[in-house]
Amino acid sequence: MTQPARSHASRSWRSNVDLRAAAWSMAAVVVLLVLVYLGSGGLKWFDAALAGYLVGVVLAVFATVYRYLIWIQRPPTAMLSRRGWQSFRRSGSRGKNVVGLGGLVVTNLLTQGFIRRRSTSRWAAHQLVFWGCILAAMVTFPLTFGWVHFESVGQTGGRYEAFLFGVGSGTFKAESVFGFTIFHLLNISAFLVIAGVVIFLYRRLGDPGALAVERAGDFAALAGLFAVSITGLFLTASSLWLEGQYYSFLNNLHALTVIVGLMYIPFGKLFHIFQRPANLGVKFYQDAGREGGGQTCRSCEQHFATQMQVADLKQILPELGFDYSxxxxxxxxxxxxxxxRGQVALAQTARVGGFG
Structure with missing residues (x-):
């Protein structure tokens, strides 16, 4: 009696897993581990104390790649992606689009000007969190993978040499401004993130409109960013002012927050970090659509969208179970x-027997 149940459970499990996406995700993990091995000189410069962080990164990479591939296969996303690439490569516009893509990367991804047009405080918060996370990633991942390490020069221990992939890249004094900045980059990134989180919380808790559309996942993302940043600063405080007291506990606590944060990325609000670049194709899609002509409303005979967009909606919506023909x-x-909206209002009015 139990064998059929096991067989059914096995088939159900396999039907819920996209084997192709899982294979690509595993390939991404293998590539990462190979790069770690090669970049750290055969693990010579890999710090075993950071093994927990590496495990968190590996799990996050697998889950992020898997979810991205599932997301990009959804009918609306797949259509938008396909149309974006077609519009980008269309004849006669490739050179202009290449230049335009560089501009979109700057304005939409780096400076995020579209957010500034909505709210200056919201834009400032995004910029602080964005650049704080970018800075932290540029420091944390190379150190975790063993791609970067430091060695003292001479007997005094006052000068260090930085090595990138085992190749020396210059020396610096530990007590110089440059040395202080290098060794405190993670603290700087923590202050940037905390400042951004505070602005986000101030805006959302003080703005009734923002609070009305607040979701639990929004606060979870802010809490995670704050936890990672503040526990990292606790480590510095323990080293500088507490003579290393509680360092072991704080180190484990910080590692836990980082690993949980990494695992949250593919399942929470922070996944839009990887979704946002895919949206750059929307601009090329809109440009190509405008060149194809506008769609005329059958009621008021006014243009309201492009013919390409309406045709794509007619194709995609039935695939999602919404056939409006x-x-x-x-x-x-x-x-x-x-x-x-007018026709819906008239239909509802007729349904209830008139306006009065």
């Missing part, structure tokens, strides 16, 4: 949003 050649997508 009546079988006689008419489709609800041919009606502009204003007329849809």
């Amino acid at each position: 009546d079988g006689a050649g008419n489709n609800w997508q041919d009606t502009c949003p204003a007329c849809r």
